[in-house]
Amino acid sequence: xxxxxxxxxxxxxxxxxxxxxxxxxxxxxxxxxxxxxxxxxxxxxxxxxxxxxxxxxxxxxxxxxxxxxxxxxxxxxxxxxxxxxxxxxxxxxxxxxxxxxxxxxxxxxxxxxxxxxxxxxxxxxxxxxxxxxxxxxxxxxxxxxxxxxxxxxxxxxxxxxxxxxxxxxxxxxxxxxxxxxxxxxxxxxxxxxxxxxxxxxxxxxxxxxxxxxxxxxxxxxxxxxxxxxxxxxxxxxxxxxxxxxxxxxxxxxxxxxxxxxxxxxxxxxxxxxxxxxxxxxxxxxxxxxxxxxxxxxxxxxxxxxxxxxxxxxxxxxxxxxxxxxxxxxxxxxxxxxxxxxxxxxxxxxxxxxxxxxxx
Numbered sequence: 001x002x003x004x005x006x007x008x009x010x011x012x013x014x015x016x017x018x019x020x021x022x023x024x025x026x027x028x029x030x031x032x033x034x035x036x037x038x039x040x041x042x043x044x045x046x047x048x049x050x051x052x053x054x055x056x057x058x059x060x061x062x063x064x065x066x067x068x069x070x071x072x073x074x075x076x077x078x079x080x081x082x083x084x085x086x087x088x089x090x091x092x093x094x095x096x097x098x099x100x101x102x103x104x105x106x107x108x109x110x111x112x113x114x115x116x117x118x119x120x121x122x123x124x125x126x127x128x129x130x131x132x133x134x135x136x137x138x139x140x141x142x143x144x145x146x147x148x149x150x151x152x153x154x155x156x157x158x159x160x161x162x163x164x165x166x167x168x169x170x171x172x173x174x175x176x177x178x179x180x181x182x183x184x185x186x187x188x189x190x191x192x193x194x195x196x197x198x199x200x201x202x203x204x205x206x207x208x209x210x211x212x213x214x215x216x217x218x219x220x221x222x223x224x225x226x227x228x229x230x231x232x233x234x235x236x237x238x239x240x241x242x243x244x245x246x247x248x249x250x251x252x253x254x255x256x257x258x259x260x261x262x263x264x265x266x267x268x269x270x271x272x273x274x275x276x277x278x279x280x281x282x283x284x285x286x287x288x289x290x291x292x293x294x295x296x297x298x299x300x301x302x303x304x305x306x307x308x309x310x311x312x313x314x315x316x317x318x319x320x321x322x323x324x325x326x327x328x329x330x331x332x333x334x335x336x337x338x339x340x341x342x343x344x345x346x347x348x349x350x351x352x353x354x355x356x357x358x359x
Contacts, residue, residue, distance in 0.1 A: 041053045041349070041351075041352040042349050042352060043055075043056035043348075043349055043352045043353040043356065044056065044102075044346060044347060044348050044349060044353055045345075045346070045347040045349075046105075046106055046109040046110065046113070046344055046345070046346055047109075047110070047113060047344055047345050048345070049109065049113065049124070050125075051105065051109060051126075052125065052126040052127060053352045053353075053356060054126050054127075054130075055105070055126035055129075056101075056105065056352075056353065056356055057356045058158060058159065058162065059101040059102070059104060059105040060097060060098065060101045060356050060357070061159075062101065062104070062159065063097055063100045063101050063104070064097060067093060067096055067097045067100060068083075068093070071088055071093045071096065074088050075088055075093070084097070084357060094357055097357075098353075102346070103341075106341055106344050106346060107337060107341045108166060109124070109344075110337065110340040110341055110344050111166075111169065111170060111173060111337055111340075112124035112169070114173060114336075114337075114340065115169050115172070115173055118173065118176055118177070120169065120172050120173060120176065121169060129162065129165070130158075132165075133156060133158065133161050136156060136161065137155045137156060140152075140153075140154060140155065140156075141154065141155070170333075173333065174329055174330065174333040175329070177332075177333060177336065178328075178329045178332040178333050178336075179329065180322075180325035180326050180328065180329040181325070182329075183324070183325045183328040183329065187328065188317070188321055188324045188325060188328070189317065191324055191327075191328065192317050192320065192324060196314055200314050200315045200320055201311075201313075201314055201315075202266065202311075202312035202313055202314060202315060203264075203265065203266050203269070203284070203312065204309050204310060204311050204312055205263050205264065205265045205309070205310040205312060206263065206264040206265075206283055206284060206286065206306060206308075206309055207261070207262075207263050207306070207307045207308040207309070207310070208261070208262050208263070208264060208283050208286075208304050208305065208306055208307065209242070209259060209260070209261050209304070209305040209307055210259065210260045210261070210262060210279075210302055210303075210304055210305075211229070211232055211257065211258075211259055211302065211303040211304075211305070212257060212258040212259065212260060212300045212301075212302055213225040213226075213228050213229045213232075213255075213256065213257050213300055213301040213302070214256055214257075214258070214299055214300040215299065215300065215301070216299065219256050220254075220255070220256050222296075224254075225256075225300065225301045226294065226296070226301050228249075228255055228257070228301075229294035229301035229302065229303050230294050232245055232249070232303055233291060233292075233293070233294050233303045236291050236303070236305065237291055242305065246259070261307075264280060264283050264284060265312075266312075268280075275298070276297065276298070277297075278295050278296075278297040279295075279297055279302065279304070282295055282302075282304055283304050283306070286304065286306035287306060287309070288306050288307065288308055288309055289305075289306065290305075290306050291303065291304070291305050291306075292304040292305075
């Protein structure tokens with residue numbers, strides 16, 4: 001019978017007993033992983049290749065915290081032990097966790113299968129990965145004992161080593177299948193013109209007037225600075241003239257404030273971006289005449305008024321050509337992986353798949 005695309009087939013114990021026994025023997029050697037015993041068995045198959053339960057558990061663990069943070073506020077369940085199996089909408093948190101983890105794991109496995117076909121990977125089983133991890137950690141420890149320099153940690157954990165190896169594999173596959181040099185000059189030029197407005201427009205220069213309400217020992221409190229910044233913002237939003245507002249502030253002895261004109265441009269963001277992240281985030285989206293929300297940064301509450309915008313044109317094709325080549329390579333590769341993921345035949349072994357809950 002032909003298999004339906006992405007159909008989840010449930011195996012009976014008799015059909016997978018032999019596979020479970022073989023995988024269990026391998027995974028016993030991996031019992032050291034994360035200080036937990038290996039679960040053993042096969043949780044699913046992707047395009048006919050078994051995926052060990054230990055790898056499935058790691059995929060679930062990777063997403064457990066994020067799913068909990070997303071769904072816990074929506075849950076009426078106060079008993080943490082029942083949270084994962086109590087429905088929120090159409091599915092339980094555990095079902096959501098399994099779905100998210102499965103989507104990512106299938107994407108990883110189809111890339112590993114592709115790498116084997118291309119001669120870039122000899123074995124994609126998790127048992128072999130765990131043995132490679134232990135060998136690498138032993139190598140690093142011996143190197144340190146000999147006084148040799150190593151880069152990275154003394155020992156990799158499962159997650160970091162898995163991510164590193166998968167990242168290296170992805171880069172190798174992308175370069176082999178879609179080398180950036182294959183992007184022709186005509187293709188690059190066409191991409192540049194098609195995406196010129198959205199991708200290659202230089203950041204405009206945004207002229208700003210900044211109202212600054214500092215707080216410090218002996219001056220205004222943080223609360224007072226925040227209050228005055230908000231009062232001034234509301235007055236300006238209501239249409240009051242800037243000079244009139246400034247004069248009112250000057251007449252108030254209890255108010256400490258300053259004003260400053262400045263220009264947000266590429267140079268400022270390159271040189272001062274780390275120090276002024278909130279200011280840049282508040283100022284760049286403003287249109288001429290618009291007023292920002294009050295925000296706190298570097299010891300003061302601040303309000304910005306945009307006084308003008310000067311367009312800066314576009315990055316020339318010669319400056320962005322290499323980036324376009326790399327992007328073309330990445331996009332081509334991602335489209336291939338998307339297709340392989342969508343076409344993958346997934347078969348679930350319920351007995352082992354369902355008992356993995358990320359603990």
